[in-house]
Amino acid sequence: MSGSLWLKPGATRDALPQIPRQRTTEPAPAAGGPAGATALAADPLDELADRLDALAATAVHPDEIAAILESDGMTDDHIRLVYGRADSFALAEDLYARTERRHPAPEPPTAAPWHTGLAGCLLRGLVFALPGLAYVLGAPLLTGPGRYGLPPGTVPLLAxxxxxxxxxQALAHRAYTWLGLGDRAAAVRALVTGAPAxxxxxxxxxxxxxxxxxRPAALFGAGQALYLAAATVLLVLGRERALLVALAPLAGAVPAFHYDLPDALRIALLLLSLAATTGFAALVLRPRRPGGLARGRGGPPLARSLPYGLFGLGSGVLVLYAGADAVIALTLSMGPAEWLLHRFRAAGLARLRLLGTTDxxxxxxxxxxxxxxxxYLAVLLVLATAAALLWPGAAAVxxxxxxxxxxVGAVLWLGLLLQAFGAVSRAAAVCLLAAAAQGLAQAHAPAAGPLAAGAAAAVLGLLTRALLVRPTAHRG
Incomplete structure (x- = not known):
């Protein structure tokens, strides 16, 4: 899914030979000529052009044709021997020059795989944000002396x-990979083993x-861990509505903004929501046939999911430094963010079909x-302003x-976009460096903290544009 730079160093378009569009052959010998004399054999480049005509006609740059040639197993030695061209890029230039551009008409928006409904994304944003009410209900449980300059009970909760x-994050990537391969049973099997662990x-x-x-904060942290695992199962398998129902008891936190609720009621609401979330996840993972979940092929390497976990670490730490009201705004904004990610992907595919030049x-x-x-940033601005006005004890706008x-919002959205295009390792590296810089700034120079997120946003912006303006990044 990610794009690749197909031009080799030093290979420029002006240095490549140009091949005429029409095939030339020697005239046939006149009657009475030497026995066995025949016309020259057909140029093998013409045969290759006929075979790749449909693919070359939709390419917006010769690099796409070079990618097809290399994926077909054509080596430079083979190309020099059979086609008389220096390498795959020179051959791709010739094929691109002699093939007329023919882009198919755009498909209806509903037929594109990257179109999705706004309502579904908003629902996901809501279920991302509702767990924040659990911390309002569980506030009396966060007791202790407080360490590292953090409020009481925060250390075990954050850990x-x-x-x-x-x-x-890593588990969700592996399960989504199985779903992308059309093997739902394997995705369920990954969740059955990974979520409890x-x-x-x-x-x-x-x-x-x-x-x-x-100790009470540690118990709250254990319940939080169980919730995160169960919610991951429900979100990956598309059961957002079930998760919304399970989170409904947390609405009891709303009166806690203004009234002191009994501790027994607070704990009961928390346990009810946790039990419902865990129960729904267990029902979803229940085998649907008597034989249970049969084992299939090995699937993608486990190490391929590691960068997704590291991206979750870096982005999560950045969000923690933003403050309670900002966390609410960011989590609520994840619904519109997901919808806009789909919109960008769909727009790229549509322009790939419609436009004929790289520029x-x-x-x-x-x-x-x-x-x-x-x-996305406009939506986040509105949500942040509303959260700052409504959240008790929030800092002034x-x-x-x-x-x-x-x-921070730009870092999250651009990182998620790179993740969607397969460049998650780069996004994870930038987020981890920004999170480390934010932590150091928080300890020694709090005023410099926002600079870390700003620098990360700038780097990700440049990186995203450099990668995603390539037509090859939008193929597949």
């Missing part, structure tokens, strides 16, 4: 949450990180990227605070 983010790991880390007086495609994709990113939040 378990970060563990869950890393594990469940992730819940156990998150709970163990939360308990291990608890200090004196933080036109590059300008159109750059405009679509700017429009989608700008639309200010230009530096809003700018910092928008930078």
């Amino acid at each position: 378990g949450a970060v563990t869950g983010w890393v594990w469940n 992730g819940a156990l790991a998150g709970a163990a880390v939360a308990v291990a990180a608890a200090g004196p007086g933080e 036109e495609f590059r300008r159109a994709v750059t405009g679509a990227l700017a429009g989608c990113l700008g639309g 200010s230009a530096p605070r809003i700018a910092s939040l928008l930078c």
